[in-house]
Amino acid sequence: MIALLKREIVSSWRSGSGALMGVLFFLTVVTVFPFAVGPDTRLLTQLAPAILWIGALLASLLGLDRLFTQEREDGSLDLLVMQSHPLMLTIFIKASAHWFTTGLPLVLATPLFGIMLNLSPAAVGVTMVTLLAGTPAISFIGTVGAAVAVKLPRGGMLISILVLPLVIPVLIFGIAAIAGASNTSQPFTGPFLFLCAITLFTSVLGPLAASVMLRHSAD
Amino acid sequence: MIALLKREIVSSWRSGSGALMGVLFFLTVVTVFPFAVGPDTRLLTQLAPAILWIGALLASLLGLDRLFTQEREDGSLDLLVMQSHPLMLTIFIKASAHWFTTGLPLVLATPLFGIMLNLSPAAVGVTMVTLLAGTPAISFIGTVGAAVAVKLPRGGMLISILVLPLVIPVLIFGIAAIAGASNTSQPFTGPFLFLCAITLFTSVLGPLAASVMLRHSAD
Amino acid sequence: MKLIVENLALSRGGQQIVSGISFELTAGEALVVTGENGSGKSTTLRGVAGLLPLDHGQVCLFDETGKQFEEPVREYCHYLGHKNALKQNLTVRENLTFWQDFMGDTLLSVEEALEEVNLSHTIDLPSNYLSTGQKRRVAIAKLLVSDRPIWILDEPTSGLDAQSVDMFSHHIKAFCEDGGILIVATHLPLGLKDTKTLKIGTEPL
Amino acid sequence: MKLIVENLALSRGGQQIVSGISFELTAGEALVVTGENGSGKSTTLRGVAGLLPLDHGQVCLFDETGKQFEEPVREYCHYLGHKNALKQNLTVRENLTFWQDFMGDTLLSVEEALEEVNLSHTIDLPSNYLSTGQKRRVAIAKLLVSDRPIWILDEPTSGLDAQSVDMFSHHIKAFCEDGGILIVATHLPLGLKDTKTLKIGTEPL
Amino acid sequence: MTIETATDNKASNLWGLANPTRFMRFADSVIPFCFIATVLLFAIGLYMSLNAPEDYQQGATVLIMFIHVPAAWLAMMTYSVMSVSALGTIVWRHPLADVSLRAAAPLGAVFTFLALATGSLWGKPMWGTWWEWDARMTSVLILFIIYLGLIALSKAFDEPSEAAQPVAVMTLTGFVIIPIIKFSVDWWNTLHQPASVSRFDRPAMAPEFLYPLLVMALAYIALFFTLHLMSMRNEVLSRRIRSLKMKTARSKGIS
Ligand code: HEM
Ligand SMILES: Nc1ncnc2c1ncn2[C@@H]1O[C@H](COP(=O)(O)OP(=O)(O)OP(=O)(O)O)[C@@H](O)[C@H]1O
Numbered sequence A, B: 001m002i003a004l005l006k007r008e009i010v011s012s013w014r015s016g017s018g019a020l021m022g023v024l025f026f027l028t029v030v031t032v033f034p035f036a037v038g039p040d041t042r043l044l045t046q047l048a049p050a051i052l053w054i055g056a057l058l059a060s061l062l063g064l065d066r067l068f069t070q071e072r073e074d075g076s077l078d079l080l081v082m083q084s085h086p087l088m089l090t091i092f093i094k095a096s097a098h099w100f101t102t103g104l105p106l107v108l109a110t111p112l113f114g115i116m117l118n119l120s121p122a123a124v125g126v127t128m129v130t131l132l133a134g135t136p137a138i139s140f141i142g143t144v145g146a147a148v149a150v151k152l153p154r155g156g157m158l159i160s161i162l163v164l165p166l167v168i169p170v171l172i173f174g175i176a177a178i179a180g181a182s183n184t185s186q187p188f189t190g191p192f193l194f195l196c197a198i199t200l201f202t203s204v205l206g207p208l209a210a211s212v213m214l215r216h217s218a219d
Numbered sequence C, D: 001m002k003l004i005v006e007n008l009a010l011s012r013g014g015q016q017i018v019s020g021i022s023f024e025l026t027a028g029e030a031l032v033v034t035g036e037n038g039s040g041k042s043t044t045l046r047g048v049a050g051l052l053p054l055d056h057g058q059v060c061l062f063d064e065t066g067k068q069f070e071e072p073v074r075e076y077c078h079y080l081g082h083k084n085a086l087k088q089n090l091t092v093r094e095n096l097t098f099w100q101d102f103m104g105d106t107l108l109s110v111e112e113a114l115e116e117v118n119l120s121h122t123i124d125l126p127s128n129y130l131s132t133g134q135k136r137r138v139a140i141a142k143l144l145v146s147d148r149p150i151w152i153l154d155e156p157t158s159g160l161d162a163q164s165v166d167m168f169s170h171h172i173k174a175f176c177e178d179g180g181i182l183i184v185a186t187h188l189p190l191g192l193k194d195t196k197t198l199k200i201g202t203e204p205l
Numbered sequence E: 001m002t003i004e005t006a007t008d009n010k011a012s013n014l015w016g017l018a019n020p021t022r023f024m025r026f027a028d029s030v031i032p033f034c035f036i037a038t039v040l041l042f043a044i045g046l047y048m049s050l051n052a053p054e055d056y057q058q059g060a061t062v063l064i065m066f067i068h069v070p071a072a073w074l075a076m077m078t079y080s081v082m083s084v085s086a087l088g089t090i091v092w093r094h095p096l097a098d099v100s101l102r103a104a105a106p107l108g109a110v111f112t113f114l115a116l117a118t119g120s121l122w123g124k125p126m127w128g129t130w131w132e133w134d135a136r137m138t139s140v141l142i143l144f145i146i147y148l149g150l151i152a153l154s155k156a157f158d159e160p161s162e163a164a165q166p167v168a169v170m171t172l173t174g175f176v177i178i179p180i181i182k183f184s185v186d187w188w189n190t191l192h193q194p195a196s197v198s199r200f201d202r203p204a205m206a207p208e209f210l211y212p213l214l215v216m217a218l219a220y221i222a223l224f225f226t227l228h229l230m231s232m233r234n235e236v237l238s239r240r241i242r243s244l245k246m247k248t249a250r251s252k253g254i255s
């Protein structure tokens, strides 16, 4: 299983999407926003949570559909499915690897963005924690979509219909949590706990659903 | 060439890589911003154009990585390159197809989202026009990124990093044009014409650069 | 060890492709599956390998004492399909090491396995640098790095040159002599003696 | 019509794979390229098809009167590589029609071409429903839908069953008799009489 | 077709266009002088800047200018050098052009980072924030991103000769950023200082600041060329080693 994790990360790192690449990617995305909303730092600070979460979503959507279709096209999927390892676990690992290259970099880079969007150190802390708790959910939900795309090669539509609506709540709670932490008028713990709940929940259900899809999809 | 356009659109429609994914991502972006901005609807309305443009910009990045990589993997790229059609034209068509399946749906969806962000009909109109004029440029610039990363199986992030900085001018003038239309203090035609100019310009340079790239990349 | 397949029926895309397939293989026996293009060889092999749902029929594996293994048969199989299951952007070594670790039951070391298919000199090349036949040979090396009692091979020799074909048939002979169970679909003679053969009916579609 | 290739040298990934390759083919002649896996057959073919930059040497095409065509040679070629160039999610008909329209110079209609490779029954199946050999046969049909004086084929028969191979060799014979120029890399005899052969040296890598 | 001929041809074709051996000799002979020049210029430049009078409004922080401004200029100059090399790669397929492009990219990234860092250090006392989304800062940040993107792209290919074309194409398309940086301050009116030295009419900066600045700029340029030549030399060497490795791999393949 470690082998799988290693292979996933090395492979995606080779073709230019490692952790460092992730940080660079988010830097780019963040830089784009001021051009749209204007250089008003106060406003940007207020939008920061939305910016970061949208970046996270975009990052994991890019190449999400390749998560399993690529395995299928080069024939690896058959072998992954045949082994004695529980398929759920295999998928969980793949999802985690996906998160390592898409979600984790954002978490690590948050302090940097804290400076650029001048968040208070406290806010940076909270944002990091919230992203850490929330972004894995995106990857886990994503695997379901990716699995569907394999099962129905020509029903790729479903990937988006399935993933995005499920993801929206994650984003909403994530943003709410950060906002709550930054201004006292809104609650923090509520949304945050919700976020953790969603992540734990999806970390099981996502791989489960995906494994059901994949078990006999390979054809 | 019509044949190519048809094939591209049908194929990406079947595999749903483009249209829906883009629109739903767009929707997500629009949905989550209010939660960051908070209840203040005036601010939201004021931000609306920015939000829509950002959404469009990021949505167009989805599926860029597959533009040429897939052709290469199934062997079509060789044949596309060998024909007597000028390669530039072939790429131009592919770029247009990409726009039809990612950019155009966003433009068409704008009114809907305009309502969500309670924009005035006039504002919606202007936004649509600027998007219509601007988004093709994103696809054209995108092809360069896609061509450059044609050999990288999971180049999604890398392509975005390379492409985003280049499309920022599009964003700037798009936003400027909208601002110009809404308040009389700033000009509209100036930025708008710039926008059209950029699109025309890139519609030639993008495919040109990409063709230089693809001519011998096939190996 | 004994593999029993009882009137298997399989469908692809909602259409039944093959039906009534039955055979028995004991340790050391080989089954050659032949038939026209589109007759259903790959389908059958995938069915046996547990990669397709069975319409009806069953695939069971018994040990010497005649009691059935409780794990699904697929866990005892090596499956080599039309695709080579190599990641383009990893080196040959990385690919093989991964499959060895992931499949477990190490048999030969990666270096030895590559030596067997005489490709040791390509060990550190990215696998998309290899030619078609070289890729195929790496995929064959994959069979040697970890130990499985059953090999299910789908046109293993496609793209191989003459001497690699000899090399390969030497390997499968050795495998059968060590009491392995071999199921191979092919259009070309593999130089195996006394094998069972399964001829799949004419193209249904 | 006459194809002249003069001491071609080609490299892959910065390494020179083949060099000093020269041959001449006049209308109706066929060249069979043989060699071990990894010797450089595909590389050579891609070089002739204009899909790889030439390190040195040249590839020129002359008409009957001996004057050289000004368009690059690749525009006169059909190239059939290891991959079939079929879009998974389009039907066979859609795929072939596309290539016919895109390549121009219509020869046979899509239906006739499929009839030739006797796959007419699959015409409306999505092409990922086809078996390996069927896919390959569709790729062969692709050669028939539009007219090119030069065919460059890389292991065209891989995955084909015996009778499809006959079918195919019948087609290439017919093509040569109509004055076509054929270059084919293969590991298996194709039943062509009096062909030139190019044996590419031992595996460099 | 034997391997010997193959390798001979290889030697002749891969480096046929340029003669790197001659380049290496050239580099070896020039680098020491560049090095000495760099040291001298920096000595003079730093001396002059330290003795420059304190600015009436900026106080001692004005010293940062002598580091910041040349760094910013070099950031742009380096990209221009890269773009020229890119042309060399695309038009003439000149191997050395690619080598110089690859060698320059990291240097450019470093200079840009220096401009950003010193800039924001300077911004704190001047404007009270580390970072402002002011036109020039942002455009330089984008330049930085482009540099990193190019480096990442060239690293993504496992064979340097395959990376050449893509990186070159991308470099050229990225060139649009340079004019944007240059004129950003004039297009959007922002916090940042408009050009007061590099203007098309005569400079509008007091000579006691101007001269040390110019000397520092020269020092930076000398530094750039020293480092560029050195890393080009390394690049050539590493490529030779690589193809030697490959060759031995092949010969093993034969035996
Ligand atoms: C991270 C922030 C900053 C960046 C990226 C930046 C970037 C640049 C660039 C690119 C130039 C070259 C301009 C040209 O050649 O026309 C420049 C020049 C200059 N910068 Fe900055 N700068 C930053 C912050 C500052 C700050 C805070 C100050 C001081 C208030 C400052 C003062 C200057 C001055 C005086 C020049 C010389 C202008 C000239 O004479 O051309 N910069 N900066
Ligand atoms: N993924 C699929 N979906 C639907 N039908 C399929 C699929 N794959 C194959 N088929 C159909 O099943 C039949 C058998 O396919 P199969 O691949 O088993 O043939 P095969 O004997 O392996 O042929 P070949 O010798 O070409 O490999 C074919 O007629 C094909 O049309």
Ligand SMILES: Nc1ncnc2c1ncn2[C@@H]1O[C@H](COP(=O)(O)OP(=O)(O)OP(=O)(O)O)[C@@H](O)[C@H]1O
Residues within 6 Å of the ligand: B219, C128, C129, C130, C131, C132, C133, C134, C159, C161, D012, D013, D017, D035, D036, D037, D038, D039, D040, D041, D042, D043, D044, D204, D205
């Ligand atoms: N994309 C590539 N990059 C680098 N080297 C390559 C690439 N493709 C092939 N090679 C090398 O070039 C040599 C020749 O490859 P080629 O595909 O031409 O062999 P081939 O004769 O077609 O072999 P096969 O019979 O297996 O098809 C091989 O040694 C291989 O390592």
Ligand SMILES: [Mg+2]
Residues within 6 Å of the ligand: C041, C042, C043, C154, D131, D132, D133
């Ligand atoms: Mg088959």
Ligand SMILES: [Mg+2]
Residues within 6 Å of the ligand: C131, C132, C133, D041, D042, D043, D154
């Ligand atoms: Mg080949």
